[in-house]
Amino acid sequence: LHTALPTCVFVALVAFAMLRRKEKRQRQDEPFVLLTGSTPNQQDSHTGERRSRPKRGRGRSSDDSDDETERRLEAVVFGDERAVVDRLLAKSTGKDSSEGEEQEDRLGDIGLVRKSGRKPVWVDEDDERETVDVANNKRLRKLRKTEEEQVLDGATFTTRLRTQFEKLAGTPSWARLPAKQECDEDEDDEDGLLKRTGSLLSTESQSLPRGVINIKSMKAANWEKPAKAVIQALEFHPTSNVVLVGGFHKTLDLFQVDGRDNPHIQGIHFRDFPIHCAHFTPDGEQIVLTSRMRHFFVYDVITGKTLRIPGISGRREKSFTKFVVSPDNQYLAFLGNDGFIILVSNKNKQWIGNLKMNGSVTAVTFSPDSSLLLSHGSDGVVYIWDMATRDCIHTFTDDGCVFGTSLSVSINNQHFACGSDSGVVNVYNSSCLREARPRPIKSVMNLTTTIQLTQFNQTGEILAISSKMVKNGLRLLHVPSLTVFSNWPNTNIPLNHVNAFDFSSGSKYLAVGNDRGKALLFRLNNYVDT
Numbered sequence: 001l002h003t004a005l006p007t008c009v010f011v012a013l014v015a016f017a018m019l020r021r022k023e024k025r026q027r028q029d030e031p032f033v034l035l036t037g038s039t040p041n042q043q044d045s046h047t048g049e050r051r052s053r054p055k056r057g058r059g060r061s062s063d064d065s066d067d068e069t070e071r072r073l074e075a076v077v078f079g080d081e082r083a084v085v086d087r088l089l090a091k092s093t094g095k096d097s098s099e100g101e102e103q104e105d106r107l108g109d110i111g112l113v114r115k116s117g118r119k120p121v122w123v124d125e126d127d128e129r130e131t132v133d134v135a136n137n138k139r140l141r142k143l144r145k146t147e148e149e150q151v152l153d154g155a156t157f158t159t160r161l162r163t164q165f166e167k168l169a170g171t172p173s174w175a176r177l178p179a180k181q182e183c184d185e186d187e188d189d190e191d192g193l194l195k196r197t198g199s200l201l202s203t204e205s206q207s208l209p210r211g212v213i214n215i216k217s218m219k220a221a222n223w224e225k226p227a228k229a230v231i232q233a234l235e236f237h238p239t240s241n242v243v244l245v246g247g248f249h250k251t252l253d254l255f256q257v258d259g260r261d262n263p264h265i266q267g268i269h270f271r272d273f274p275i276h277c278a279h280f281t282p283d284g285e286q287i288v289l290t291s292r293m294r295h296f297f298v299y300d301v302i303t304g305k306t307l308r309i310p311g312i313s314g315r316r317e318k319s320f321t322k323f324v325v326s327p328d329n330q331y332l333a334f335l336g337n338d339g340f341i342i343l344v345s346n347k348n349k350q351w352i353g354n355l356k357m358n359g360s361v362t363a364v365t366f367s368p369d370s371s372l373l374l375s376h377g378s379d380g381v382v383y384i385w386d387m388a389t390r391d392c393i394h395t396f397t398d399d400g401c402v403f404g405t406s407l408s409v410s411i412n413n414q415h416f417a418c419g420s421d422s423g424v425v426n427v428y429n430s431s432c433l434r435e436a437r438p439r440p441i442k443s444v445m446n447l448t449t450t451i452q453l454t455q456f457n458q459t460g461e462i463l464a465i466s467s468k469m470v471k472n473g474l475r476l477l478h479v480p481s482l483t484v485f486s487n488w489p490n491t492n493i494p495l496n497h498v499n500a501f502d503f504s505s506g507s508k509y510l511a512v513g514n515d516r517g518k519a520l521l522f523r524l525n526n527y528v529d530t
Contacts, residue, residue: 127154139304142266165302167242167256167265207526208461210481214525217493221245221255221511221519224264231513233278233289234500241504243511244287245519246275252289252299257509259523268299268306276321281346282329290334292319298349312342312351328370331387335361341375343390353390357383363407363419376404376418384433396432399440400424406451410460415479417463419451425465427482442482446475457503459527464510466498474498474512495520 134140134157135150143152143160152160220226222245229248236243241257242265250273254265270289278289287299294311312320315336323334325346332344341355341364359379366373366387373385380401384394398404398418406419416428425447426440449469456463460479467473472495476485489495500513507527512520 127158130154130157132157167240208459208478208480209526210478210483211485212487213476213478213485215488215510216523216525218259218509218521218523219262221257221262221521222253222264222517223262224255225253225267227251227253227517227519229274229517230515231499231517231519232274232276234511234513234519235278235280235502236504236509236511237280238282238284239505240284241509243502243504243519244278244280245513246278246289247513247517248274249517250274252278252287254301255519257504257511257521259509259521262521266304270297270306273297277323279323279325281325282327288323288325288332290320290323292321294319296320309349312344314351315340315342317342324364324366326366326370326387327368330370331366333364333366333373335364339377341373341385355385355390355392357381357392362403362405365407365409367409368411368413374407374409374416376407378403380404380420382407382416382418382432394433396435397437399426399437399443401426406454406465408454408456408463410456410463410479411458412460415456415460415463417454417456417465419454419465421450423448423451423467425451425454425463427463427477427479442477444475444477444484446484447473449473452499453501455501455503457507458505459507462503462507464501464503466501468497468499468515471496472498474501493520 131151131153132140133151134143143157143164221243227245227247227249231245231247233246233252234243236257243255243257244252245255246252250271251267251269252275253267256263256265273289273291273293275289276291278287280287285300285302287301288296289299290296294317296309298307298309299305300307312334317336320334320336320342323332325332329346331352332346332349334342334344336342336354337360339357339359339361341357341361342351343353343355344350345352355373355375357375357377358381359377361375361377363376364373371387373387375383375385376398377383380398380403381395382398382404383392384396385391386393398420401418401420401422401424403421404418405421406417406425408417409415414430416430416432417425418428419425423445425444427442427444428438428440432438444463444465447465447467447470449467451465452468453466454463456479463477463479465475465477472489474489474495476488477483478485495512495514496518497515498512499515502511503509504511507524510522510524512522514520
C-alpha cells in the first residue's frame with residue numbers, strides 16, 4: 001500500500017497511527033477506578049473483602065478487542081514502529097534490503113543472474129516453472145546440445161538463449177560489468193612504462209616483428225559446411241569471433257570461430273539471389289546483402305528475420321552490387337553508375353542523398369570516425385568528401401595510377417592504401433589529405449594483376465592486399481617498416497584464387513575465402529583476443 005502513496009502522505013499516516021497507539025496505551029496504564037470512587041485496593045464497605053483490579057488478558061472488553069484488531073491491521077499495513085523507520089531509512093539512503101540479496105543469491109544459484117552485486121531490474125519467477133519444446137520448433141533446435149533433448153526448463157532455456165546471443169552478437173556494452181582496477185596492477189603498469197622507453201621512440205612495432213610473420217594454419221572456418229560455389233563475401237563480427245560466409249550458392253552461413261571445431265551456427269538460403277557482397281552493421285545486429293539486382297536483403301541477427309528492400313527510390317541502376325557501411329552505423333554507401341555514390345540511411349534503408357565524382361566510381365571507404373568518405377575511380381583520382389556538408393573538400397592524384405580499383409584507411413587515420421589495375425598499391429601518410437600530388441611512402445609491387453581488395457588490420461600494423469586473377473594472390477605488408485612478410489603465403493598452404501578475406505576484431509585470426517568454396521583460417525600468434 002505504501003508504495004502507491006506519496007512519501008509525505010505515507011509519513012503522516014504512520015505518525016497518526018503511532019499517536020493513536022500511544023494514547024490507547026496510556027489509557028490502559030491508568031488505575032482502575034470504581035464507580036464508588038474507591039481504588040482497586042480499597043475494601044468493600046459491606047463485605048470487608050479487598051477488591052482487586054481485573055487482570056489484563058482475562059475477559060477483555062469489546063474496546064480491548066477493537067484495539068487488538070486495529071493493532072493487527074496497522075501491523076499488516078505499516079509493520080511495527082521499528083520496521084517502518086528502517087524502511088524509510090533504507091529508502092532515503094538507497095540501501096538494498098536483505099530480501100533483494102536473498103533473491104539475487106537464489107537467482108544466481110540457478111544461473112539467471114551473476115552474483116556480482118548488480119541486481120536485475122525485473123525477474124519473472126514464473127520462468128523457472130515454464131518448459132519450452134525445442135524439438136518441434138525449427139528456430140529453437142539450435143539450442144539443443146543433443147538430438148535427444150526435447151523439452152528444456154525455463155532456467156536452462158534462458159541460459160542457452162543468452163549463450164546463443166553472445167555467440168552471434170557478443171556481450172552488449174550495456175550488459176558488461178565494470179572491470180575492477182587494482183591499484184597494484186596500475187602501479188606495475190606505470191613501472192613497466194617507465195622502464196621501457198624504446199617502444200615510444202621506435203617507429204617499428206614491438207608486438208609484430210618485421211620480415212617473418214608468426215602465422216599458423218587452422219581448420220577451415222567453414223569445414224562443417226563448405227560452400228558449393230565461389231566465396232564472394234567473408235567478414236568477422238565486429239565484437240565476437242563469428243564469421244559470415246556467402247557466395248554464388250545463394251546461402252549465408254554463420255560460423256563460431258574457435259580454431260578447433262568452428263561449429264556452424266546458422267544458414268540462410270536466399271532464393272534466386274547469388275550473394276555478391278555482405279557486411280555486418282557496426283553494432284553487429286544486422287547483415288546487409290546485395291547481388292546483381294535492384295533489391296537487397298537485411299538479415300536481423302538477433303531475431304532471425306529477413307527483410308527484403310525493394311530498391312532505392314529515385315535511382316535507375318539495374319543492380320546495387322557493392323557497398324560499404326559507415327563506422328558510426330549511420331550510412332550505407334552504394335556504388336552507382338556514372339560516378340554517383342548513393343547514400344542510404346542505415347536506420348530506415350531510405351535514400352538520403354548522392355555524391356558525384358568524375359568518371360566511374362570503383363571503390364569507397366569511410367574514415368574511422370565517419371566524418372570523411374574517400375572514393376576512387378577510373379580517372380585515378382581520390383576524392384575526399386565531408387559527410388557533414390556532403391561536399392568534396394579535397395582531391396589528389398594517385399601516383400602512377402590510371403584506373404583505381406581499391407581503397408582503405410588505417411584505424412588511426414594515419415595511412416591510406418590505394419590499389420590499381422596494374423597491381424601496384426600505393427601507401428600514403430596523412431599528407432595526402434592536404435597535397436594535390438602527394439608522394440607515396442611505399443609502392444607495393446609484389447602483385448602484377450588487378451588489385452581487388454586492400455585492408456588494414458585493427459592495429460594498423462598489417463596491410464593485406466589481394467588479387468583474384470592469380471593463385472595465392474595475397475600479400476601481407478608490415479606497415480611500420482613498409483616491408484612485405486617473406487614467409488607467407490607459401491606453397492605448402494595453397495590459397496588458390498582469393499576472392500575475400502578479413503581480420504577478426506582483435507587480429508587474432510585471418511580468414512581467406514577462395515574459388516573452391518573454402519574459408520581458410522589462419523592464426524596470427526602475435527595477437528590475442530581483445
